[in-house]
Amino acid sequence: MSPTDPRSPDPVTAQQTIVVVVSSDRDVDGWSDLVAALSEVGGDSPDDGARLVRAETVSEARAAVQDEGVAHAVVVGPDADAVVRALDDGTGARRSVVPVPTDDGWDEAFARCLRYLVAQRRDAQRVDRDRNLLVDALDALDDVFYVYDADGRLVRWNDRLNEVFGLSDVELAGILPETFFVESSRERVRSAAAEALAGNEVVVEAEAETDVGRVRFELTGRPLEDEDGRVVGFSGVARDVTCSRQVTERLAKENEELDAFGRVLTHDLRNPLSVATGFLDHHRERHDSDDLRRVARALDRMNDLIDEVRNSSRGATLDVSTVPLASVVRSAWDAVETRDALLVVDTRARVVADPKRLQRLLENLFRNCVEHAGAASTVRVGDLHDGFFVADDGPGVPAELRETVFRTGFTTASDGTGYGLGIVRELAEMHGWRIEVTTDPSGGARFEVHGVADRVDGGTDVSRGRKST
Numbered sequence: 001m002s003p004t005d006p007r008s009p010d011p012v013t014a015q016q017t018i019v020v021v022v023s024s025d026r027d028v029d030g031w032s033d034l035v036a037a038l039s040e041v042g043g044d045s046p047d048d049g050a051r052l053v054r055a056e057t058v059s060e061a062r063a064a065v066q067d068e069g070v071a072h073a074v075v076v077g078p079d080a081d082a083v084v085r086a087l088d089d090g091t092g093a094r095r096s097v098v099p100v101p102t103d104d105g106w107d108e109a110f111a112r113c114l115r116y117l118v119a120q121r122r123d124a125q126r127v128d129r130d131r132n133l134l135v136d137a138l139d140a141l142d143d144v145f146y147v148y149d150a151d152g153r154l155v156r157w158n159d160r161l162n163e164v165f166g167l168s169d170v171e172l173a174g175i176l177p178e179t180f181f182v183e184s185s186r187e188r189v190r191s192a193a194a195e196a197l198a199g200n201e202v203v204v205e206a207e208a209e210t211d212v213g214r215v216r217f218e219l220t221g222r223p224l225e226d227e228d229g230r231v232v233g234f235s236g237v238a239r240d241v242t243c244s245r246q247v248t249e250r251l252a253k254e255n256e257e258l259d260a261f262g263r264v265l266t267h268d269l270r271n272p273l274s275v276a277t278g279f280l281d282h283h284r285e286r287h288d289s290d291d292l293r294r295v296a297r298a299l300d301r302m303n304d305l306i307d308e309v310r311n312s313s314r315g316a317t318l319d320v321s322t323v324p325l326a327s328v329v330r331s332a333w334d335a336v337e338t339r340d341a342l343l344v345v346d347t348r349a350r351v352v353a354d355p356k357r358l359q360r361l362l363e364n365l366f367r368n369c370v371e372h373a374g375a376a377s378t379v380r381v382g383d384l385h386d387g388f389f390v391a392d393d394g395p396g397v398p399a400e401l402r403e404t405v406f407r408t409g410f411t412t413a414s415d416g417t418g419y420g421l422g423i424v425r426e427l428a429e430m431h432g433w434r435i436e437v438t439t440d441p442s443g444g445a446r447f448e449v450h451g452v453a454d455r456v457d458g459g460t461d462v463s464r465g466r467k468s469t
Contacts, residue, residue, distance in 0.1 A: 017120060018070055019113055020053045020061050022077035058086045065097060074116060076100045076109050144217075144238035147224070150231065152176055152193050161238075166211045181206045182214070189219065196221030196234035205241065216242045273302055301335050304356070318354040318430060325349040325388060329381050332362035339375040346382040352453040353431055361427040365390045365447055368421060373444055380440075387433065387452035391440040402437045 055061040061083055065073045073096070075083050080099035087097055098116060102109040138145045138158040147156035153174045161172060165180060177193045178186040185206035192204040202221040207214055220236035277299050284292050326345050333343050343366075351358070362381075369379045373394025380391045397405055406425040424447075428435040433451045440446035 017072040017074070017117065018051050018053050018064060018067070019074045019076060019117070020055050020064050022055045022058075022061050022075060022080065022083050058083055062087055071096070072120065073097045074100055074113050076102065076113055078102050141237075143240075145235070146177075146238070147233060147235045148177060148193065148196075149233040150197065152197060155233070156235075164210050164212075164215075165208075177219075181208045192219065192221055193234070196223055196236075197231055199223045199231050215240050269302075269306060273299065273306070277303075298335075318357065320352055320354050320431075322350050322352050323355045323358070325351050325381075328353075328355055328359050329362055332359045333366055335359070336363050336366045336370070338366065338370050338379075341370050341373075341375065342378045344378060344380040346380060347388060349383055349388065351388075357427050357430065361424050361449075362390065364421065364424045368424075369394070369445070377444075378442075384448060384450065387449040389446055389448045391442065391446040392444040393440070393442040394444045396439050396443055397437050397445045405437060406435070 053064045055064060065087055080101045084097050084099040100109050100113050141158060141160055144161045145158040149155045154172055178189040181189050188204055189206050192202045195202045204219050207216050217238040218241045219238050221234045222236055223231045224233045224235055226232050280295055325347050329345050369392035373392035378393045382389055406421050425435055428449055433449050435449050438446045
C-alpha cells in the first residue's frame, strides 16, 4: 500500500527525528563527520526522517523540537540534560527528547547519537514490516474489515471491500456505513453505527447488492478509544452469512413440519388406534391366536411411537444407557414389515444411547432400505471406528441427493411421506451423532452413523425377514 492510500496507517518513518546540536561554539569538532553520517542513517533533509539542526540557545532548540513534523529529538551539547529539562514544558506529549551530553567529548557524543539513530531506524523499519504484514493479513481475509471515524466516515478498509462492491479507494473514502445496503436494511445499520459510536459493541445483519448478487452480511462494531477514553470511531468485520441464514431458515421450516407431523400422530392417529385396539381386544377375548398377538404387538408399538414423537416435539431429554447394538437391531427389524429381506448383523458393539429412540432410528432406516432396495434385498448392520452403519444392496442414493434425502418431506417413492429419514437425522442429532449416506461396496445405499460412544468390535448374525400376510 502506498502512504497516500486512505487505508494505510502513517508510516513510522514519516515521524521525523532531528538532532539538535546546542552550542555557541561555531566550530564544533566532528560537525562535518556527523552531517555525512546522518546522510547514511536517514539523510539530512526533512523528508528523510533525520536531520541536523544547530541551536545556540534553549529558545532556538525549543523552536526546532516543537516543529509539527517532529516526533523524536536528540539534543547534543555540554548542557544537554539541562536543555532537555527546560524543553519539558510545551514540547507536546507525542514528542520524545533524548539528551546526549558531551562530557566525553564531541566525537563520543556524536557516536552515541548515531548509535541511537541507527537503533531507532531499525526499530522503525521493523514496525513498518509488522504493519505491512498486518495489512496483508487483513487483505487476505474473506471477510470485509473496516474502520470508521468519530463522524461515522469510512477511513480504513481491506481489499475485500473493494472486491465485494467493485469500488475504488477514492469512491470508498469517507462513505457512510448505511450507503452499502439495501433500503430495508439502512436504518438498522445506521442505528448500529450510532450505538458503536456511543461506546457499545454491536452485531447486526443487513442485506446488500454486491457484484455477485444480493448478500446478507453479519456486521460487527467495536468502539475505538483514545488515551483519554473518548470514542474516536469504531472497527468491525462484515461476514457473508447468506448460506448459514438459509440453512437456519430451512431447519426452522423442517422443525415446524416435524412438529406438525407430531401433532398428527398424537391427535389424529390416537383415535383410530384406540378403535383398532378395542376391536382387537374384543376378538382376542373370543378367540386368541398368534396372528392376533402379532397385531397387538404392532398396535402397542404404534402407541409407543406416538408417545415418543409427542415427547420429542416437546424437547424431551434422552434416557440413555449402555445397550447391545445387536439386540436393538433385532427388535427394530421385528417391528418393521421386512417381507423377504435378509438382515445380516455384524456387530457385538455396546453403545450409549436411548434404547427406544435408537430402535426408532433403526426402524426407519430398515423401512427405507426395504422400500427402495426391494422385498428380497439384503440389509447389513456393521461397525465403524466411531459408530455403525446400515447398508442395503439396492440401487443406492445418487450423489446429488445425499443431503436432500434427510430433508423432511423429501421422497422419491410415489406413496412415501418423506418423514422417515428426516426423523432418522433428528434422532441421531439428539444423541450428538452425525449421519451421512454413502455408497456401499455392494452398490447400494450405506447410512453411516458417526460419533457413537462406547462402540466395540463384534461378530455376525443372520436373520431372515418375515413375509407379509
